[in-house]
Amino acid sequence: MRVIGLVGWSGAGKTTLIAKLIPELKTRGIRTSTVKHAHHNFDIDHQGKDSFVHRQAGANEVLVASRKRWALIHEMPYERDPQLKELLPLLTEVDVILIEGFKSEAHVKLEIFREANGSPWMYPGDDDIVAVISDRCDLVSLQHAHIDDVCAVADLVLRYALPMDQTLARLASSGHGTGDLE
Numbered sequence: 001m002r003v004i005g006l007v008g009w010s011g012a013g014k015t016t017l018i019a020k021l022i023p024e025l026k027t028r029g030i031r032t033s034t035v036k037h038a039h040h041n042f043d044i045d046h047q048g049k050d051s052f053v054h055r056q057a058g059a060n061e062v063l064v065a066s067r068k069r070w071a072l073i074h075e076m077p078y079e080r081d082p083q084l085k086e087l088l089p090l091l092t093e094v095d096v097i098l099i100e101g102f103k104s105e106a107h108v109k110l111e112i113f114r115e116a117n118g119s120p121w122m123y124p125g126d127d128d129i130v131a132v133i134s135d136r137c138d139l140v141s142l143q144h145a146h147i148d149d150v151c152a153v154a155d156l157v158l159r160y161a162l163p164m165d166q167t168l169a170r171l172a173s174s175g176h177g178t179g180d181l182e
Contacts, residue, residue, distance in 0.1 A: 002161035003088065005099035007129070008112030009119035013147060014100050017112060017133065021098065024154045031094040035087055037101030045073055085171040088164065096161055106174030108162050114147065128170075130160045 008014050018034060025032045045052045045062070054062045055073060062073045076082065084105050091097060099107060103122070111123050113134040123129040123142060131143040133153050143159075145152035162170070 001091075001093055001097060001164040002095065003097045003099065003107060003164055003167040004157055004161035005102060005105075005107045005109040005128075006112055006133075007101065007103040007109045007122060007126075008114075009117060009122075011117050012112040012114050012119070014112050017147065017150075017153065018098055018100055020150045021153055021157065024150045025096060025157070028154065028158075030096055030158070033091050033094045033097050035084070035091070035097060035099045035102070037081070044071060083171070085168055088168065088171075096157065097164075098157070106170050107167050108160055108170075110153075110156055110160065112147065131156045 006014050006018060022032050022034075045055060045064075051062045051064045051073065055075065060075055064071050064073070084099065084102050084107060088097065099109075103109070103126075106128055109126070109129045111121070111126075111129045111132045111134075113119075113121060113132060113136070115134075115136045121132075121140070123132060123140070129142070131145070132140045133145050133147050133156070134140065135147050137144040137146055143156065145156050147153075
């Protein structure tokens with residue numbers, strides 16, 4: 001399993017790009033999973049559902065399963081966001097894990113940048129950013145791909161994604177992971 005992050009300011013197009021990137025990787029025979037940071041309390045379970053009733057009764061975990069999918073809902077006993085080093089080992093074996101957000105953590109990242117977004121570049125201040133995906137590639141000295149060239153973006157993902165053990169070692173040895181995770 002290899003891991004790479006896609007980071008950028010809000011509105012840069014991270015989710016849209018990942019939604020195009022996954023099918024491209026799939027056509028190449030690459031099995032892909034994603035990890036997405038959510039900013040607020042989110043719930044995949046809703047009032048009135050049996051699984052919701054189980055959680056409200058105090059279950060630490062509720063696993064909901066059907067013929068098509070399963071989901072494990074784990075209640076967090078602490079008041080902080082989980083870190084990547086805690087989340088990545090929970091995933092089933094795939095070829096590549098794409099991380100959206102978690103920009104303050106020390107994993108290898110590609111920066112998504114749109115000039116019209118009006119936000120500054122991240123890469124000059126983040127040594128973990130190894131390449132840029134942008135509508136203005138002429139402005140950067142790093143390896144890059146145009147944001148509309150999904151094939152070139154997939155090539156960057158496959159070039160720079162690190163094996164899981166190397167990613168976990170980077171995360172464990174860094175002092176990162178306590179700031180903004182978007």
